[in-house]
Amino acid sequence: MYLSVIIPTRNRAKYLNKALESITNQTFPPEEFEVIVVDNGSTDNTKEIVNSFKKCIINLKYFYENTPGLHVGRHKGLKESTAEILVYADDDIEASPTWLEGIYESFASNEVVLVGGKNLPNFESEPPTWIKKMWNQKMQYGNVLGYLSILDFGDETKEISPFYVFGCNFSIRKAVLEAAGGFHPDGMPQELIKFRGDGESYVSRYILEKGYKTVYNPKASVYHLVSNSRMTLEYFEQRAYNQGISDSFSEIRSSKEQDASALTFSGKASIILPNIINILGPLIYKMFKIFDLLKDPESMIIKSKINQAYKKGYRYHQNEVRTDNQLLKWVMKENYID
Structure with missing residues (x-):
């Protein structure tokens, strides 16, 4: 097993369905990766959606974890994984067919510890003008809008800052994540928001301080949902x-x-x-x-x-x-x- 795809989720079955569907269309051999869905306390039909893909995704695992917190789901996936490369994804992404192939190729170099790709916007409707303006502004590597976790750094593979690998499309060597001590707390229910931390940004900072290599590979790309509720x-x-x-x-x-x-x-x-x-x-x-x-x-x-x-x-x-x-x-x- 080369890759462990880890998807934490909570009450978003309709989005998870599209994410899993996109994984069935990967060019990477299906026997060489596993998909771990960590249900972080859902009350909808998340489990049924996962079960419906059992025949399409050879190595598909489902775990229920009621303790709130995105870091809890991420760490449960780490503990249950069998591969040395962990591919973290949000439940509202749709992966390009070459997603896992690009990730695997990028880790062929032992110097690379973190990999990301394009996070292209999947706008639910036409975005307001101010969001368009923000998205269309060119920054250091290309287009990036962190509040929506979207970026496009072009069609060439390049070394980038680890801070530009967002959690919706975040692939890392397991040994490095463990050495860092795992993720810090991230997404929390609003009533527990004081327990929020700096999430994967802590891991990115750890990688930067260690001088490890981070790679952007356009093959390792996803579409990330930008719902109407986020465009406000x-x-x-x-x-x-x-x-x-x-x-x-x-x-x-x-x-x-x-x-x-x-x-x-x-x-x-x-x-x-x-x-x-x-x-x-x-x-x-x-x-x-x-x-x-x-x-x-x-x-x-x-x-x-x-x-x-x-x-x-x-x-x-x-x-x-x-x-x-x-x-x-x-x-x-x-x-x-x-």
Whole structure:
């Protein structure tokens, strides 16, 4: 077995169906990969959808895990995997036929530890003008819009920053992920949002600090659903709020402070955005660079609202950690695999 495809999911059976359907059309030999679906507490017909593919996908496994948290599903997949290359995908992607072939080819070099490809937008409907403008702006490698986890860096294989391999299409050597201590907490139900962490961005930072090689291969590409609900300012504000929580989490861990009373916030809200590239990478920083390029009145209003939402999320998490010692212990855990 060369590849273990891991798909965490929760109550999104209709999207999962399309993802699994796309996997049945792979050019990579079906006997050389397994697909692990981790059901993170679904109450819909997710299990039935998975079972309907048992005859089409030779090595298909289903696991139910009721503990909330995207990192829980990701780690369950890691523990159940049999391959040395882990291919993490979201339940709302549709993989190109050469997806797994491209991933396998990229890992032929022992120097490569992380692989991504195009995450092309599958817009549910015509996107608003401001999203089109953001998506069409050329950045370092090409087009990227982190809040929607979409990017297109062209048709040539190239070495890239690990921060440009998003979780919806994230392939990594198992040994490297284990050495990093696994993923940090990521997606959480909103009522548990204070337990959110910096997800795969932590792993990307680990890879960068170790000097390991990350490759973009256009064959290893997917279409990522951009639903109507995601094409709203409210969604972007929620993403910014959550990102503020993630960055507070990262900053607290990097400070190595065990005493919540020692954590200070005063003044940081005004300087955090220009320095965010030093904390996590492109997600927020590139978002605001795009707005700076656009400079039209609508974009400036949107930027201001997202900025405020980000600061609100950051402040919320800093205050929660100050007053909840158990939360501080959660933030400072050595790893989250167990």
